[in-house]
Amino acid sequence: MVDAVNPVVVESAAALARHLRQGRDRRLAVLEWFAEAGMPVRPGAAAVPEPAIGAVRQALVWALERLVSQRLVALARSAAGAGEEGQDALYAAADRVLGAYRGAAHPALVRAALEAGEDVPVDAEGDLRSMVHLVAAVGLGMQEVGSDALAEAFAAFGMFGLTVEDWSQMLGAAERGEVSPVDWGQLQRHTDLVGQVQQAADEELVRARTVLLGLRGFYGLYLLHGPLLPGTPAQAALRQRIDDLGIFPLLDHVIAINPSPGQFAESLAVCLEPFYDNLYETLMEQLAEAPAIFRIPGDETGVVGFGETWLGTVRELPAPGRAVDGGADDGPGEQSAKKS
Structure with a gap:
């Protein structure tokens, strides 16, 4: 009998269990499961199955109505x-x-303060x-x-x-x-996010998730320039594209690195707009032109050397910069958590 159980059913039950806790509304768990299913699959790991899209839509509407x-x-x-x-x-x-x-x-202000050993701006x-x-x-x-x-x-x-x-x-x-x-x-x-979600086709909801998770990655990379992420030509080109478009304030308003289910629902509904889809494609094109985000020119150790360089830079920070509000240990997730 065990051999006859559909693996997808087992994996779906496991995915729901990861996000469902006693006393917690199931719709919150469905939203977190839907977000997890859109994340890249780690090497050697099994893909997370998709929750039923009808349940996702109901959970989105329920969460949005409470915002x-x-x-x-x-x-x-x-x-x-x-x-x-x-x-x-x-x-x-x-x-x-x-x-x-x-x-x-702004990450440039954070980086300058850290390098000078001054108080780090938080907001x-x-x-x-x-x-x-x-x-x-x-x-x-x-x-x-x-x-x-x-x-x-x-x-x-x-x-x-x-x-x-x-x-x-x-x-x-x-x-x-x-x-x-x-x-x-x-x-x-x-501004009628509930109506947009109700009218969107199933594939549009899935595409909006792709756009949202992609923009979250670009926003996170831009933020990491603040806590002294080692510079590479690819990073500089990506930041320049974002600066040329003038959309960092927009990303900062729409994107959260560690969103609550309600924030995820709101951002996903916003990403149904063609503007954000086009923005995602523009930044993906930039990434394709210069993909070596985490490779320092001339360093043959690649990503490993990149990480070691970053840690070394952080360790050498002037003491006052490290001591203010968690200093360099405060990554973009900490900053994002301070949004209301």
Whole structure:
């Protein structure tokens, strides 16, 4: 009888058991299992079987409906007919949520501080409170918020290196009819993560997972420049591509290195957008052009020598840099955990 048991059934049961604990909702375990099944298979290890995609979709919807961000979107939509009191409640709630966000400090600043033996910055400078205007635009409409407030909100995101003045000029030109009008309905559709997951095809959910896990790897590599990852031409080229695109703030907002199931669900829903799929393909093309990420030129020991060089660099850090907030031992996972 034992020989007749389907190995996939056994492996599926084992995968679920790894993530299921007493008193824990099964849907959280399904999300972690789905994430694990998308990870690369280690040499000699068996591939993790996929959970039923129907169960994955149900778990995604369940997790998304409980997110603070989605409750905020629901509040924004309800504020449209609630008068001034509803608008005040929306702005107050959005300010509390967005003001608590703490992004990672830029890796270049972290690296410079470590090398100089200075205090290591933990969080990104500034906050995202001005993005409350984007939330308001979802429910109240762009006309109620105004282009100046929206320009401030887009600039707070830090994407593409554009300033408030840059955004004001573009939005103002759209208002005056000098360029194509902005489709604000698209903004409203993109904030409905639950609807996007419900409407996505099965293969789109799997593809979004591929995109998310790939972008997580690129984001992690970019972050590791901070804790003194030895430089290689391939790494420099990858960081330069990300800098040229101006998308580190975007990755920092969307990606978490060690996400909770809720964070994973939110990021996966975001990665259903074609923009992120195209971004993933662009960075994969860069990696294909320069794949020797962990090989120092002239070092014949390859990855082993790379690791030894990194450890040696960390050991030689000035004492103050090591002592601040965990110093060089704080990798990107620690920084990501500080996000709300």
